[in-house]
Amino acid sequence: MRKMRRKGLASMAVQTVASTSTPTVDLGPAAALSCRECGHRVSLGPVFACEECFGPLEIAYDFSAYDTEELRARIEAGPANIWRYAPLLPVPAGVADKPNINPGWTKLVKADNLARELGVTGGLFVKDDSGNPTHSFKDRVVAQALEAARAFGFTTLSCSSTGNLAGAVGAAAARAGFRSCVFIPHDLEQGKIVMAAVYGGELVGIEGNYDDVNRFCSELIGDPAGEGWGFVNVNLRPYYAEGSKTLAYEICEQLGWRLPDQIVIPIASGSQLTKIDKGLKELIELGLVEDRPYKIFGAQAEGCSPVSAAFKAGHDVVRPQKPDTIAKSLAIGNPADGPYVLDIARRTGGAVEDVTDEEVVDAIRLLARTEGIFAETAGGVTVGVTRKLVKAGVLDPTKTTVVLNTGDGLKTLDAVAGTGLTATIRPTLDSFREAGLA
Numbered sequence: 520m521r522k523m524r525r526k527g528l529a530s531m532a533v534q535t536v537a538s539t540s541t542p543t544v545d546l547g548p549a550a551a552l553s554c555r556e557c558g559h560r561v562s563l564g565p566v567f568a569c570e571e572c573f574g575p576l577e578i579a580y581d582f583s584a585y586d587t588e589e590l591r592a593r594i595e596a597g598p599a600n601i602w603r604y605a606p607l608l609p610v611p612a613g614v615a616d617k618p619n620i621n622p623g624w625t626k627l628v629k630a631d632n633l634a635r636e637l638g639v640t641g642g643l644f645v646k647d648d649s650g651n652p653t654h655s656f657k658d659r660v661v662a663q664a665l666e667a668a669r670a671f672g673f674t675t676l677s678c679s680s681t682g683n684l685a686g687a688v689g690a691a692a693a694r695a696g697f698r699s700c701v702f703i704p705h706d707l708e709q710g711k712i713v714m715a716a717v718y719g720g721e722l723v724g725i726e727g728n729y730d731d732v733n734r735f736c737s738e739l740i741g742d743p744a745g746e747g748w749g750f751v752n753v754n755l756r757p758y759y760a761e762g763s764k765t766l767a768y769e770i771c772e773q774l775g776w777r778l779p780d781q782i783v784i785p786i787a788s789g790s791q792l793t794k795i796d797k798g799l800k801e802l803i804e805l806g807l808v809e810d811r812p813y814k815i816f817g818a819q820a821e822g823c824s825p826v827s828a829a830f831k832a833g834h835d836v837v838r839p840q841k842p843d844t845i846a847k848s849l850a851i852g853n854p855a856d857g858p859y860v861l862d863i864a865r866r867t868g869g870a871v872e873d874v875t876d877e878e879v880v881d882a883i884r885l886l887a888r889t890e891g892i893f894a895e896t897a898g899g900v901t902v903g904v905t906r907k908l909v910k911a912g913v914l915d916p917t918k919t920t921v922v923l924n925t926g927d928g929l930k931t932l933d934a935v936a937g938t939g940l941t942a943t944i945r946p947t948l949d950s951f952r953e954a955g956l957a
């Protein structure tokens with residue numbers, strides 16, 4: 520089934536190439552696209568599936584010219600956004616000067632209060648990506664895909680989205696002067712719909728779940744109607760995906776160029792988790808951090824936990840699920856990078872775990888109450904999974920641990936419905952006292 524799907528995608532990828540003149544592109548240290556399965560290489564272009572085995576393509580680099588200390592100094596002197604890592608990304612020189620949403624360099628919050636509640640003594644940090652321009656981690660990947668779209672001459676930006684990506688694409692397209700037309704499941708949270716529509720691009724609700732939306736986009740990309748379109752998470756996926764590496768770079772740089780011992784990452788398609796692992800490995804190879812082990816933990820909601828289920832069952836294949844959870848940004852029932860996530864969790868000695876919707880809401884409240892961070896449901900998933908794994912003795916409380924919050928609670932207000940006024944009083948001191956608040 521997996522093979523079949525890949526085959527379909529690959530033939531569309533070939534069509535895309537055929538219908539687009541192959542421009543010469545200079546994407547800095549990015550040397551080629553390389554197949555994750557068989558290693559087959561092709562030149563940089565808007566393709567995403569291997570013509571030999573239909574495996575996913577990813578960017579291969581030539582970093583051989585870099586001197587470690589020169590590179591470190593260059594990064595530290597760079598802008599306070601993802602482009603400080605331009606030497607490690609598929610972008611041309613001078614990218615920081617072009618119109619882009621310039622996300623990144625979000626806060627790494629030392630979460631001592633939360634650590635106390637969870638019994639973590641080795642240092643607990645929240646990487647708070649709600650601080651990005653459209654309030655989710657998706658700005659990182661879209662900023663990257665936008666540069667690829669520019670390099671390949673696309674004029675329309677598009678995507679299939681569980682909500683946050685739609686907003687990030689809308690904003691990036693507006694800033695950079697692209698047309699945008701994005702596709703979402705029609706029944707997303709109101710906050711996500713408004714956040715995606717307000718930038719003025721076209722927003723299309725599809726009657727179906729994310730996996731249906733994704734399938735539709737794969738069809739559109741092979742059709743004349745989709746010609747000249749850059750789908751950030753389909754034909755631009757290899758470039759898009761690299762944006763997640765910047766989370767790994769930032770976490771290590773913000774820890775003083777040190778690797779954390781443990782990282783807890785949410786899983787939708789699994790792309791972010793696999794690229795954070797790639798980013799950490801690159802830093803080790805480049806000598807920017809010391810070479811020592813780290814553990815990667817994946818987090819899902821129980822109502823959409825195909826990777827967690829496979830991990831627990833000891834399977835290498837991920838069986839698709841029909842999502843039913845309040846964590847809609849993570850509701851991908853057939854995650855493209857699922858098998859790679861399993862590899863990484865097992866290879867690093869980590870794990871994949873899931874929590875119920877109730878635990879997600881509890882964890883949103885816990886993070887808000889202890890650290891003043893209002894996370895969206897995806898942040899409730901990672902904090903909830905962290906709590907569960909510490910209790911189970913799977914996460915080591917004596918080690919440095921980083922938990923990702925990838926989105927903003929203002930977009931998923933329904934999750935904490937019922938949170939509100941302590942009391943309503945007349946504007947008098949008597950009334951204040953009567954309410955028992957004095």
Ligand SMILES: *Cc1c(COP(=O)(O)O)cnc(C)c1O
Binds near residue numbers: 656684788791925
């Ligand atoms: C998209 C998304 C993720 C993870 O996405 P992947 O598909 O696994 O890369 C995590 N958190 C939020 C809030 C998201 O919108």
Ligand SMILES: [Zn+2]
Binds near residue numbers: 555
């Ligand atoms: Zn291949």
